[in-house]
Amino acid sequence: MTGHLSPRSDVYSFGVVLLELLTGRKSLDKSRRAREQNLTDWALPLMKEKKKLLDIVDPRLEDDYPIKGLQKAAMRSYHCLNRNPKARPLMRDIVDSLEPLLVPDHEKSTFTDTREKSNASI
Numbered sequence: 124m125t126g127h128l129s130p131r132s133d134v135y136s137f138g139v140v141l142l143e144l145l146t147g148r149k150s151l152d153k154s155r156r157a158r159e160q161n162l163t164d165w166a167l168p169l170m171k172e173k174k175k176l177l178d179i180v181d182p183r184l185e186d187d188y189p190i191k192g193l194q195k196a197a198m199r200s201y202h203c204l205n206r207n208p209k210a211r212p213l214m215r216d217i218v219d220s221l222e223p224l225l226v227p228d229h230e231k232s233t234f235t236d237t238r239e240k241s242n243a244s245i
Contacts, residue, residue, distance in 0.1 A: 131208035137217065138203025142166055145197055147181030163204055170201045192224045 139150050142162055150162045159165045169175040176197055180188075199220055205211045212220075 129208070130214065131211050134203050134211045134214055134217065135208070137214070138200045138211075139163060141196060141200040141203065145181065145193070145200065146179050147183055167201065167204060170197055195224060196221065 139162065143150060146162065146166060148162050152160055152162070166179050169179050173194065176194065179197075180193065199212075199217060202210075202212050203217065
């Protein structure tokens with residue numbers, strides 16, 4: 124790391140944020156064991172293997188996510204976190220690859236309607 128801000132360093136930062144979302148962990152957490160304090164140092168080796176990828180997922184998600192979506196988001200984060208800035212994807216490519224993971228509009232409204240109905244009965 125050079126300490127200079129650039130579009131490629133922004134991509135790295137986005138990779139960290141995406142990893143925080145996937146894991147539910149902070150990027151730096153001194154309350155964890157030494158080898159788990161730095162999120163990227165802990166998660167990157169696990170992200171290399173599909174079988175271990177599930178070990179990093181935020182347990183609060185309770186398996187309520189599409190596996191393929193998880194794999195795609197994790198791989199995008201993995202590429203963003205490449206130590207070589209020139210090997211990181213461009214932000215426009217990241218957006219293009221993540222957009223298909225969004226919930227379609229008709230599913231969003233169904234989810235919202237269901238939540239509103241369940242909250243109304245409380």
